[in-house]
Amino acid sequence: MSEDIIAALKENVIQGRKTADDEGIDEDLVGPAVIELTNAALENNIPPDQIIMNGLTAGMEVVGEKFSAKEYYIPDMLASADAVGAAMDILKPHLEASNVETKGKFGIVTVKGDIHDIGKNIVAILLKGAGYDVYDLGIDIPTDKIVEFVKNEKPAYLGLSALLTTTMVAMGEVIDALNAAGVRDQVKVLIGGAAVSEDYAKEIGADFYCVDGFDAVKKLDALKAA
Amino acid sequence: MAREGLLINQPLLRLSQEQVERIHHASMEILSDPGLICFNKNAAEIFQSNGAEVSTLADYDHPAWLVKLPEQIVLKALDSAPKTVKLGARNPDNALIMNGEEPRVYFISGSETNIWLDVDFPTYTKKSDPSVEIQVPEWKPRRGTVADLCQSAHVCEHLETLDGYIRTVNIQDKDITEQNKDVNKYFASLNNMTKHVMAGLTSLDQIDNVVNMAQIIAGGEEQLKENPIISFITCLVKSPLQFVDDTTDTFIEICKRGLPIVVSSAPQAGSTAPIKEVGILAQINAEVLAGITLGQLVNPGTPVLYGSVPVRARMDTLNDSYSAVETSQYNVDCVQLARYYKIPNYSTSGVCDPKIPGQQSSIERLFSDILVTLSGPQYLHCTYGLLDCNSVFCLPQAVMDDAHFKMIKFFLRQPKIDEEEIAEILKQIRTVSATPQKLFISYIRKVMRSGQLSEVYPFEGDGEGDNAFKLAYEKTQELLAKPVEHIDEATTKTIFEQIPGILPRLNIYQ
Numbered sequence: 089m090s091e092d093i094i095a096a097l098k099e100n101v102i103q104g105r106k107t108a109d110d111e112g113i114d115e116d117l118v119g120p121a122v123i124e125l126t127n128a129a130l131e132n133n134i135p136p137d138q139i140i141m142n143g144l145t146a147g148m149e150v151v152g153e154k155f156s157a158k159e160y161y162i163p164d165m166l167a168s169a170d171a172v173g174a175a176m177d178i179l180k181p182h183l184e185a186s187n188v189e190t191k192g193k194f195g196i197v198t199v200k201g202d203i204h205d206i207g208k209n210i211v212a213i214l215l216k217g218a219g220y221d222v223y224d225l226g227i228d229i230p231t232d233k234i235v236e237f238v239k240n241e242k243p244a245y246l247g248l249s250a251l252l253t254t255t256m257v258a259m260g261e262v263i264d265a266l267n268a269a270g271v272r273d274q275v276k277v278l279i280g281g282a283a284v285s286e287d288y289a290k291e292i293g294a295d296f297y298c299v300d301g302f303d304a305v306k307k308l309d310a311l312k313a314a
Numbered sequence: 315m316a317r318e319g320l321l322i323n324q325p326l327l328r329l330s331q332e333q334v335e336r337i338h339h340a341s342m343e344i345l346s347d348p349g350l351i352c353f354n355k356n357a358a359e360i361f362q363s364n365g366a367e368v369s370t371l372a373d374y375d376h377p378a379w380l381v382k383l384p385e386q387i388v389l390k391a392l393d394s395a396p397k398t399v400k401l402g403a404r405n406p407d408n409a410l411i412m413n414g415e416e417p418r419v420y421f422i423s424g425s426e427t428n429i430w431l432d433v434d435f436p437t438y439t440k441k442s443d444p445s446v447e448i449q450v451p452e453w454k455p456r457r458g459t460v461a462d463l464c465q466s467a468h469v470c471e472h473l474e475t476l477d478g479y480i481r482t483v484n485i486q487d488k489d490i491t492e493q494n495k496d497v498n499k500y501f502a503s504l505n506n507m508t509k510h511v512m513a514g515l516t517s518l519d520q521i522d523n524v525v526n527m528a529q530i531i532a533g534g535e536e537q538l539k540e541n542p543i544i545s546f547i548t549c550l551v552k553s554p555l556q557f558v559d560d561t562t563d564t565f566i567e568i569c570k571r572g573l574p575i576v577v578s579s580a581p582q583a584g585s586t587a588p589i590k591e592v593g594i595l596a597q598i599n600a601e602v603l604a605g606i607t608l609g610q611l612v613n614p615g616t617p618v619l620y621g622s623v624p625v626r627a628r629m630d631t632l633n634d635s636y637s638a639v640e641t642s643q644y645n646v647d648c649v650q651l652a653r654y655y656k657i658p659n660y661s662t663s664g665v666c667d668p669k670i671p672g673q674q675s676s677i678e679r680l681f682s683d684i685l686v687t688l689s690g691p692q693y694l695h696c697t698y699g700l701l702d703c704n705s706v707f708c709l710p711q712a713v714m715d716d717a718h719f720k721m722i723k724f725f726l727r728q729p730k731i732d733e734e735e736i737a738e739i740l741k742q743i744r745t746v747s748a749t750p751q752k753l754f755i756s757y758i759r760k761v762m763r764s765g766q767l768s769e770v771y772p773f774e775g776d777g778e779g780d781n782a783f784k785l786a787y788e789k790t791q792e793l794l795a796k797p798v799e800h801i802d803e804a805t806t807k808t809i810f811e812q813i814p815g816i817l818p819r820l821n822i823y824q
Contacts, residue, residue: 104759111760163758170756209751224750 090134094143097125097175101147102154104167106174113164122171126178136182140219144172148217165302166210169217176216190221191312192244195237195275197225199248199262202255207281207300211247214301220245220308231258235265238275245308248294250281259284260292267293276311278304316400316409317477320723322417325653325690328646334654337647340596341603342385349382350555350604354562357381357608364611376559381604388603391610397656399574399617401478401693402541404531405508405799409541410478410693412619412658417649417690421719422512423470423698423712424480425547430458431670431701431708435784451783453670455706458483460490460502460817465794467506469709470698472793475719478510479503480547482699482707487817494815496520497527500544501809501816504531505801512545512576518564520815525571527813531801538573545574547621547660550608551601553581557608565605569612576660576693577605578621582634583644585627594644598624599651606657619693621660622648634703636665637678645682646689653690661691664715669702671711671783680718687722710786713793717772724768 103112105121112121120128122144129139151168154160176190183190194215198208205227216222225237238246246266250256259279266272279289280298289297298304329337351371352358358379362368367382401410410420432454440446466482481503490498495516503511504527515521524544532538550565552558568575579601581587587594602620609616624644628635635641645661652659663686666678683696696719697704699712746754761767772789775781801809803823810821818824 104756106756110756113759113763161762163755163762166753166755167759206753209753210755213751213753 090129090132093125093129093132093134094138096120097122097129097139097143098147098150100125101144101168101171102150104151104164104171106167106171110167122175123178126175130178130182136179136186137188139175139179140188144175145219148172166213170213171217172219173213173216173222176219176221180221191219191308192221193223193241194220194245194247194308195223195225195234195241195243196247197229197234197237197249198227199234199250199255199258200228200230201258202250202252203227204249204251204281207251208247208249211249211280211298211301211304214305215247215308218305218309231262231265234262235269235271238266238271239269243275245278246275247278247280247298247304249279250283253283256281256283256288259294263293278307280304315407316411317407317420319410319418319420319477319692320687320726322419322688322690322726323728325417325649326646326685326688327650328643328689329650334650337592337595337599337651338654340592341600342388344555344596344600345383345388345604346385347382348555349380350551350557350601352379352381352557352562353377353559354557354566355379356566357557357562360566360608360611361387381557383604383607387611388607391607392603392655392657394610394614395606395655395657396615396617397658399619399658399692400542401510401512401545401574402532402538402543403478403508403510404504404543404801406541408477408509410510412692414620414653414656414658414692416692417653418692419687419690419694420477420692421475421698422478422480422693422695423466423476423482424512424695425697425700425704426481426484426514427700427702427705427707428457428484428486429455429702429706430462430483431455431706431711433708433710433783433787435787448779449781449784451671451787453708455669457486458707459487460485460498460820463499463502464506464820466699466707466709466712467503468798469712469790469793471507471509471798472796473698473712473716475716475723476509476698478512478693479507480512480695482712489817492517493519494817497523497813497815498817498820500524500527501813501820504528504543505806505820505822506798508799510545511543512547514547514549515564515568518560518567521564521567521571523813523815525573527809530808530812531805542574542617545576547576547578548605549578549580549621550605551577551579553579553586553601554597555601555604557604562608565609566612569609569616572613572616574617574619575609576619576621577602577609578623578660579605580623580625583624583626583640584629585632587624589627591640591643591647594624595647595651598622598644598648603655618657619660620648620652620655620657622652623662623695624648635667636662636682636703637667639681641665642682642685645686645691649686649689649691658692660693660695661686661689662695662697663687664697664700665704666701667703669706671701671708671714675701675711676714679715683715683718684722687719687726710783710790713790714773714782714786721768721771 371378626638663682773782773785
């Protein structure tokens with residue numbers, strides 16, 4: 089029974105089905121999807137670490153392989169990551185009790201003056217799907233609120249997003265404010281968005297520039313492995 | 315069954331109905347005054363016996379007659395011309411059904427070029443930084459051969475958008491003569507493709523050999539009439555307003571055999587036709603109608619296409635300028651004129667001025683390809699792979715053109731907008747609006763896998779490099795490696811026994 093649930097969970101991650109109403113790639117695959125199967129797994133007392141390792145992560149590994157082989161496209165990857173993110177929300181209360189750690193707390197935000205959030209949301213989905221504990225602060229967030237979040241929640245990572253050349257300057261202000269508050273060293277700052285670049289990241293003192301969400305996951309995973 | 319082609323739901327119209335009628339009346343006036351100079355005795359006699367005013371002209375080296383065509387003869391001929399023309403194919407599913415009133419476009423290759431363009435990709439190293447290397451296409455022109463024609467037909471068989479074939483290269487082998495060229499060019503084309511094959515005849519003497527060969531392949535005389543796997547193109551009226559002697563003879567003989575034929579006229583605005591749009595239209599329309607009239611007088615019901623190949627003159631050389639914007643205007647106008655007469659139209663696009671593929675050729679060909687397609691000609695001779703005003707053929711360019719026509723065809727798909735779609739989309743929008751991320755991405759996948767999204771440009775390079783030609787070349791090699799359905803062995807044997815002049819090396823069974 090437990091093995092069946094885990095196998096079904098893995099398959100539904102591969103198919104990118106978050107709920108039973110979702111269509112996967114294989115039209116014949118119906119019935120409970122990732123959310124329903126995660127709940128079923130908990131009801132059947134399957135340990136959260138097994139749900140994550142053998143179901144969610146194993147599924148995402150296959151998705152990654154298919155993406156590399158150009159069998160899957162970004163929408164497929166996002167659908168799977170979104171489903172895994174939803175499963176992680178369900179599992180979150182159980183993780184501490186089971187001594188299971190996420191890959192780390194990640195705050196993500198579109199900086200002050202900028203209301204663009206498509207890129208930020210996609211990055212959030214991918215990070216969540218990759219096992220990071222994502223806190224999405226939203227759009228047009230004032231610098232002091234971001235600093236307050238870092239002080240209180242102590243995230244390991246902070247992602248700053250801006251689309252416009254007029255708003256990217258707020259990223260530098262955030263880093264200056266983190267320095268002034270004495271919390272800059274406790275958080276790695278990643279920046280991304282159409283207006284920014286590797287050079288700009290260096291200029292304002294950010295730790296990483298990420299081209300897109302995949303790049304963010306890659307850089308963070310490499311950092312953790314180092 | 316027939317090929318689907320591309321139905322244009324709202325054809326591009328440049329002329330108002332009133333303007334079309336004005337052109338029609340002007341053409342009728344031209345046909346009666348000044349009329350046409352006819353250098354062909356048979357045609358002059360046919361016109362005269364059907365009520366045209368025909369008089370002998372003395373001022374020419376060659377026997378000549380002035381033919382003044384009254385409107386009623388032309389209108390009667392237009393009445394007897396079929397409004398629907400079928401061009402058959404070795405594979406009957408590849409037939410083309412063209413209705414003069416329906417703007418369903420079929421995309422056709424051609425026409426004959428003398429030069430075949432080979433390509434190599436030598437590597438160049440940057441002098442100041444030898445670690446930097448680039449590959450640049452090196453184009454190598456040479457005279458075309460029958461082997462090239464076989465290759466061209468082979469690749470064109472596999473081009474998805476290409477509906478029919480006009481040979482792309484003139485066969486200039488040492489053992490090709492005026493007497494055996496026709497049978498070889500038709501055989502090389504037919505043996506390497508199952509789509510429709512159209513060509514012009516080099517020698518009238520060869521007409522029966524060509525028709526007999528087509529009958530053998532189609533299965534008999536009646537079968538060929540039912541499924542005309544070949545057709546012909548003739549430019550019997552030379553601009554301005556002159557029936558050419560030998561081509562008119564050829565035209566008359568083809569009409570007698572009842573096989574489909576294009577009546578084509580190719581005036582050049584500025585030299586052989588007036589430079590003003592209204593002028594070239596009135597003249598080309600008169601020339602094509604005169605040809606159609608002759609065909610219907612010879613054999614009422616002969617399936618004909620209204621063939622318009624108008625072009626503007628270059629002001630610097632007085633050569634043809636197919637890339638001139640006006641050339642596309644004339645072509646689009648002629649599609650409208652043909653539709654006025656309900657006769658299927660043969661139109662032209664994609665002809666470009668440069669001698670090699672590149673930015674200029676891409677821009678010029680796409681400009682006319684898009685616009686003329688939009689006007690809805692039934693038979694669009696869209697010059698896959700042709701360069702230098704139809705003098706040069708490049709196979710990888712034809713492969714690229716196929717990709718471009720896929721884009722054009724995709725663009726012209728009609729959206730599905732009905733109650734069911736609206737209900738589904740409203741549900742989708744309401745669902746997404748209620749989520750924190752507000753992304754429609756999860757709905758992409760089904761659409762993406764159902765073929766409803768256009769494909770990425772197939773010759774897209776990596777990074778900043780433009781490798782389009784290299785990738786097109788590789789695709790060409792891929793298509794050449796795919797098999798084609800040749801004419802079967804028994805039929806080939808019969809053809810070689812009964813039809814003289816076909817080169818033994820074209821027999822793939824020996």
